[in-house]
Protein backbone atom coordinates (compact mmCIF):
# COMPACT_ATOMS: atom_id res chain seq x y z
CA UNK A 1 0.00 0.00 0.00
CA UNK A 2 1.35 3.40 -1.02
CA UNK A 3 0.63 6.12 1.48
CA UNK A 4 0.40 9.78 0.49
CA UNK A 5 3.18 12.00 1.63
CA UNK A 6 1.06 15.09 1.70
CA UNK A 7 2.74 18.44 2.25
CA UNK A 8 -0.30 19.21 4.35
CA UNK A 9 0.07 16.08 6.50
CA UNK A 10 -2.09 16.14 9.62
CA UNK A 11 -3.64 19.47 8.69
CA UNK A 12 -7.37 19.41 9.19
CA UNK A 13 -9.27 21.03 6.37
CA UNK A 14 -12.94 21.91 6.18
CA UNK A 15 -14.57 21.02 2.87
CA UNK A 16 -18.37 20.96 2.82
CA UNK A 17 -18.52 19.84 6.47
CA UNK A 18 -15.93 17.11 5.89
CA UNK A 19 -12.96 17.19 8.24
CA UNK A 20 -10.14 15.40 6.50
CA UNK A 21 -7.09 14.08 8.27
CA UNK A 22 -4.60 13.85 5.38
CA UNK A 23 -2.41 11.34 7.13
CA UNK A 24 -5.35 8.93 6.77
CA UNK A 25 -5.65 9.29 2.99
CA UNK A 26 -3.98 6.41 1.21
CA UNK A 27 -3.25 5.78 -2.45
CA UNK A 28 -3.05 2.29 -3.89
CA UNK A 29 -3.85 0.39 -7.08
CA UNK A 30 -7.50 -0.60 -7.16
CA UNK A 31 -8.46 -4.25 -6.92
CA UNK A 32 -10.80 -6.38 -9.01
CA UNK A 33 -13.40 -6.44 -6.22
CA UNK A 34 -13.47 -2.61 -6.33
CA UNK A 35 -14.14 -2.04 -10.02
CA UNK A 36 -17.89 -1.70 -9.40
CA UNK A 37 -17.24 1.01 -6.78
CA UNK A 38 -14.84 2.82 -9.10
CA UNK A 39 -17.43 2.58 -11.90
CA UNK A 40 -20.10 4.03 -9.58
CA UNK A 41 -17.74 6.85 -8.61
CA UNK A 42 -17.08 7.54 -12.31
CA UNK A 43 -20.82 7.76 -13.07
CA UNK A 44 -21.38 10.11 -10.08
CA UNK A 45 -18.45 12.36 -10.97
CA UNK A 46 -19.17 12.46 -14.72
CA UNK A 47 -22.98 12.29 -14.82
CA UNK A 48 -23.28 14.08 -18.18
CA UNK A 49 -20.66 12.06 -20.04
CA UNK A 50 -21.60 9.57 -22.75
CA UNK A 51 -19.85 6.63 -21.09
CA UNK A 52 -21.70 7.23 -17.80
CA UNK A 53 -24.95 7.00 -19.74
CA UNK A 54 -23.93 3.52 -20.85
CA UNK A 55 -24.19 2.62 -17.16
CA UNK A 56 -22.18 1.26 -14.26
CA UNK A 57 -21.97 -2.25 -15.73
CA UNK A 58 -20.33 -0.85 -18.87
CA UNK A 59 -17.93 1.23 -16.76
CA UNK A 60 -17.11 -1.76 -14.54
CA UNK A 61 -15.95 -3.68 -17.64
CA UNK A 62 -13.89 -0.63 -18.61
CA UNK A 63 -12.22 -0.33 -15.18
CA UNK A 64 -11.66 -4.10 -14.92
CA UNK A 65 -9.11 -3.69 -17.72
CA UNK A 66 -6.80 -1.70 -15.40
CA UNK A 67 -6.46 -4.53 -12.87
CA UNK A 68 -3.44 -6.84 -13.15
CA UNK A 69 -2.56 -5.35 -16.51
CA UNK A 70 1.10 -4.85 -17.34
CA UNK A 71 0.44 -1.81 -19.52
CA UNK A 72 -2.47 -0.09 -17.79
CA UNK A 73 -3.01 0.86 -14.20
CA UNK A 74 -5.52 2.52 -11.93
CA UNK A 75 -5.14 3.99 -8.46
CA UNK A 76 -7.70 4.94 -5.86
CA UNK A 77 -7.49 7.34 -2.96
CA UNK A 78 -9.03 5.86 0.17
CA UNK A 79 -10.10 7.69 3.30
CA UNK A 80 -11.61 5.96 6.36
CA UNK A 81 -12.41 2.92 4.24
CA UNK A 82 -14.19 5.02 1.58
CA UNK A 83 -12.93 5.39 -1.99
CA UNK A 84 -12.82 9.14 -2.63
CA UNK A 85 -10.94 9.50 -5.92
CA UNK A 86 -9.32 7.58 -8.73
CA UNK A 87 -7.03 7.82 -11.73
CA UNK A 88 -6.67 5.32 -14.56
CA UNK A 89 -4.45 5.29 -17.59
CA UNK A 90 -2.51 3.21 -20.03
CA UNK A 91 0.88 3.08 -21.69
CA UNK A 92 -0.72 2.15 -25.00
CA UNK A 93 -4.17 3.57 -25.56
CA UNK A 94 -4.92 1.69 -28.80
CA UNK A 95 -3.85 -1.65 -27.35
CA UNK A 96 -5.98 -0.89 -24.29
CA UNK A 97 -9.07 -0.30 -26.44
CA UNK A 98 -8.33 -3.31 -28.62
CA UNK A 99 -8.16 -5.58 -25.55
CA UNK A 100 -11.20 -4.00 -23.90
CA UNK A 101 -13.34 -4.52 -27.00
CA UNK A 102 -11.98 -7.96 -27.86
CA UNK A 103 -12.42 -9.43 -24.38
CA UNK A 104 -15.82 -7.91 -23.68
CA UNK A 105 -17.38 -7.50 -27.10
CA UNK A 106 -20.70 -9.28 -26.50
CA UNK A 107 -21.32 -7.76 -23.05
CA UNK A 108 -20.39 -4.26 -24.22
CA UNK A 109 -22.55 -4.65 -27.33
CA UNK A 110 -25.57 -5.70 -25.24
CA UNK A 111 -25.05 -2.75 -22.87
CA UNK A 112 -24.78 -0.34 -25.82
CA UNK A 113 -28.00 -1.78 -27.29
CA UNK A 114 -29.73 -1.39 -23.93
CA UNK A 115 -28.48 2.22 -23.77
CA UNK A 116 -29.82 2.84 -27.27
CA UNK A 117 -33.24 1.60 -26.21
CA UNK A 118 -33.45 3.40 -22.88
CA UNK A 119 -31.25 6.51 -22.89
CA UNK A 120 -31.65 9.60 -25.08
CA UNK A 121 -28.05 10.74 -24.56
CA UNK A 122 -26.78 7.41 -25.89
CA UNK A 123 -29.15 7.62 -28.87
CA UNK A 124 -28.17 11.20 -29.71
CA UNK A 125 -24.43 10.67 -29.42
CA UNK A 126 -23.85 7.16 -30.75
CA UNK A 127 -23.06 8.42 -34.28
CA UNK A 128 -20.12 10.41 -32.96
CA UNK A 129 -18.75 7.08 -31.68
CA UNK A 130 -19.00 5.29 -35.01
CA UNK A 131 -15.20 5.05 -35.29
CA UNK A 132 -15.15 3.30 -31.91
CA UNK A 133 -17.88 0.92 -33.05
CA UNK A 134 -15.87 0.03 -36.16
CA UNK A 135 -12.70 -0.36 -34.10
CA UNK A 136 -14.55 -2.65 -31.64
CA UNK A 137 -15.94 -4.77 -34.49
CA UNK A 138 -12.49 -5.16 -36.04
CA UNK A 139 -10.95 -5.93 -32.64
CA UNK A 140 -13.32 -8.89 -32.35
CA UNK A 141 -11.95 -10.47 -35.51
CA UNK A 142 -8.35 -9.34 -35.69
CA UNK A 143 -5.57 -10.29 -33.36
CA UNK A 144 -3.24 -7.70 -34.86
CA UNK A 145 -4.24 -4.29 -33.55
CA UNK A 146 -1.73 -2.54 -35.87
CA UNK A 147 -4.11 -3.20 -38.77
CA UNK A 148 -6.63 -0.91 -37.12
CA UNK A 149 -6.54 2.83 -37.40
CA UNK A 150 -7.12 4.86 -34.25
CA UNK A 151 -10.73 5.76 -33.48
CA UNK A 152 -11.56 9.45 -33.52
CA UNK A 153 -10.70 11.14 -30.25
CA UNK A 154 -7.63 8.97 -29.82
CA UNK A 155 -5.37 10.33 -32.47
CA UNK A 156 -2.25 8.34 -31.66
CA UNK A 157 -1.31 5.20 -29.76
CA UNK A 158 0.03 7.27 -26.90
CA UNK A 159 0.43 6.79 -23.18
CA UNK A 160 -2.67 8.42 -21.74
CA UNK A 161 -4.53 9.26 -18.58
CA UNK A 162 -8.03 8.03 -19.44
CA UNK A 163 -9.88 9.23 -16.34
CA UNK A 164 -9.29 11.11 -13.13
CA UNK A 165 -11.83 12.27 -10.57
CA UNK A 166 -12.31 13.12 -6.91
CA UNK A 167 -15.63 13.13 -5.02
CA UNK A 168 -16.88 16.73 -4.70
CA UNK A 169 -16.62 16.89 -0.89
CA UNK A 170 -12.93 15.95 -1.04
CA UNK A 171 -11.81 18.41 -3.73
CA UNK A 172 -9.16 21.13 -3.42
CA UNK A 173 -7.26 19.08 -0.87
CA UNK A 174 -4.44 17.94 -3.13
CA UNK A 175 -5.87 14.46 -3.70
CA UNK A 176 -5.99 14.56 -7.53
CA UNK A 177 -2.50 16.04 -7.60
CA UNK A 178 -1.20 13.07 -5.61
CA UNK A 179 -3.12 10.58 -7.76
CA UNK A 180 -1.73 12.08 -10.97
CA UNK A 181 1.77 12.20 -9.51
CA UNK A 182 1.53 8.54 -8.42
CA UNK A 183 0.36 7.48 -11.88
CA UNK A 184 3.01 9.59 -13.66
CA UNK A 185 5.82 8.27 -11.45
CA UNK A 186 4.74 4.68 -12.12
CA UNK A 187 4.65 5.29 -15.86
CA UNK A 188 7.93 7.21 -16.01
CA UNK A 189 9.65 4.44 -14.02
CA UNK A 190 8.70 2.11 -16.87
CA UNK A 191 10.67 4.31 -19.25
CA UNK A 192 7.77 6.22 -20.81
CA UNK A 193 8.70 9.88 -21.25
CA UNK A 194 5.47 11.44 -22.40
CA UNK A 195 1.95 11.13 -20.99
CA UNK A 196 -1.08 12.79 -22.61
CA UNK A 197 -4.70 13.39 -21.81
CA UNK A 198 -7.64 15.21 -23.32
CA UNK A 199 -10.04 17.54 -21.59
CA UNK A 200 -13.19 19.32 -22.70
CA UNK A 201 -12.54 23.05 -23.35
CA UNK A 202 -15.40 23.97 -21.00
CA UNK A 203 -13.90 21.97 -18.10
CA UNK A 204 -12.08 25.00 -16.69
CA UNK A 205 -11.52 23.44 -13.25
CA UNK A 206 -9.70 20.45 -14.71
CA UNK A 207 -7.69 22.69 -17.06
CA UNK A 208 -6.57 24.83 -14.10
CA UNK A 209 -5.67 21.60 -12.31
CA UNK A 210 -3.51 20.24 -15.16
CA UNK A 211 -1.74 23.59 -15.49
CA UNK A 212 -1.08 23.64 -11.76
CA UNK A 213 0.42 20.16 -12.09
CA UNK A 214 2.82 21.48 -14.76
CA UNK A 215 1.20 19.85 -17.80
CA UNK A 216 1.49 21.69 -21.11
CA UNK A 217 -1.15 22.24 -23.76
CA UNK A 218 -0.18 20.39 -26.94
CA UNK A 219 -3.14 20.92 -29.22
CA UNK A 220 -6.61 22.38 -29.21
CA UNK A 221 -9.76 21.66 -31.18
CA UNK A 222 -13.34 22.85 -30.83
CA UNK A 223 -14.21 19.78 -28.77
CA UNK A 224 -11.05 18.91 -26.84
CA UNK A 225 -7.73 20.15 -25.55
CA UNK A 226 -4.76 17.83 -25.37
CA UNK A 227 -2.35 18.26 -22.45
CA UNK A 228 0.91 16.44 -21.96
CA UNK A 229 3.56 15.85 -19.37
CA UNK A 230 6.89 15.33 -21.09
CA UNK A 231 9.55 14.17 -18.65
CA UNK A 232 12.42 14.64 -21.11
CA UNK A 233 11.47 18.32 -21.53
CA UNK A 234 10.82 18.76 -17.79
CA UNK A 235 14.24 17.29 -16.99
CA UNK A 236 16.03 19.62 -19.42
CA UNK A 237 14.31 22.80 -18.19
Ligand SMILES: CC(C)(COP(=O)(O)OP(=O)(O)OC[C@H]1O[C@@H](n2cnc3c(N)ncnc32)[C@H](O)[C@@H]1OP(=O)(O)O)[C@@H](O)C(=O)NCCC(=O)NCCS
Nearest residue numbers: 164165166171172173174175176177199205206208209212
Ligand atom coordinates in the same frame (compact mmCIF):
# COMPACT_ATOMS: atom_id res chain seq x y z
C1 LIG B 1 -10.26 18.13 -11.67
C2 LIG B 1 -10.29 17.39 -10.33
C3 LIG B 1 -9.85 15.94 -10.59
C4 LIG B 1 -9.31 18.05 -9.36
O1 LIG B 1 -9.30 17.29 -8.16
P1 LIG B 1 -8.85 17.94 -6.76
O2 LIG B 1 -8.53 16.81 -5.83
O3 LIG B 1 -9.85 18.92 -6.32
O4 LIG B 1 -7.53 18.70 -7.19
P2 LIG B 1 -6.34 19.15 -6.22
O5 LIG B 1 -6.88 19.48 -4.88
O6 LIG B 1 -5.25 18.14 -6.28
O7 LIG B 1 -5.90 20.49 -6.97
C5 LIG B 1 -4.56 20.90 -7.02
C6 LIG B 1 -4.53 22.30 -7.60
O8 LIG B 1 -5.14 22.29 -8.91
C7 LIG B 1 -5.88 23.52 -9.09
N1 LIG B 1 -7.31 23.24 -9.16
C8 LIG B 1 -7.93 22.07 -8.89
N2 LIG B 1 -9.26 22.17 -9.11
C9 LIG B 1 -9.49 23.44 -9.50
C10 LIG B 1 -10.67 24.16 -9.87
N3 LIG B 1 -11.88 23.58 -9.87
N4 LIG B 1 -10.53 25.46 -10.22
C11 LIG B 1 -9.33 26.06 -10.25
N5 LIG B 1 -8.17 25.41 -9.91
C12 LIG B 1 -8.25 24.13 -9.55
C13 LIG B 1 -5.61 24.37 -7.86
O9 LIG B 1 -4.45 25.15 -8.12
C14 LIG B 1 -5.31 23.31 -6.80
O10 LIG B 1 -4.49 23.78 -5.76
P3 LIG B 1 -5.14 24.70 -4.57
O11 LIG B 1 -6.38 23.98 -4.11
O12 LIG B 1 -4.05 24.72 -3.55
O13 LIG B 1 -5.44 26.03 -5.20
C15 LIG B 1 -11.70 17.43 -9.67
O14 LIG B 1 -12.16 18.78 -9.68
C16 LIG B 1 -12.73 16.56 -10.34
O15 LIG B 1 -12.87 15.39 -10.00
N6 LIG B 1 -13.48 17.13 -11.31
C17 LIG B 1 -14.55 16.41 -12.00
C18 LIG B 1 -13.97 15.34 -12.89
C19 LIG B 1 -13.11 15.94 -13.97
O16 LIG B 1 -13.45 16.94 -14.58
N7 LIG B 1 -11.97 15.24 -14.24
C20 LIG B 1 -11.07 15.65 -15.28
C21 LIG B 1 -11.55 15.17 -16.59
S1 LIG B 1 -10.43 15.58 -17.90
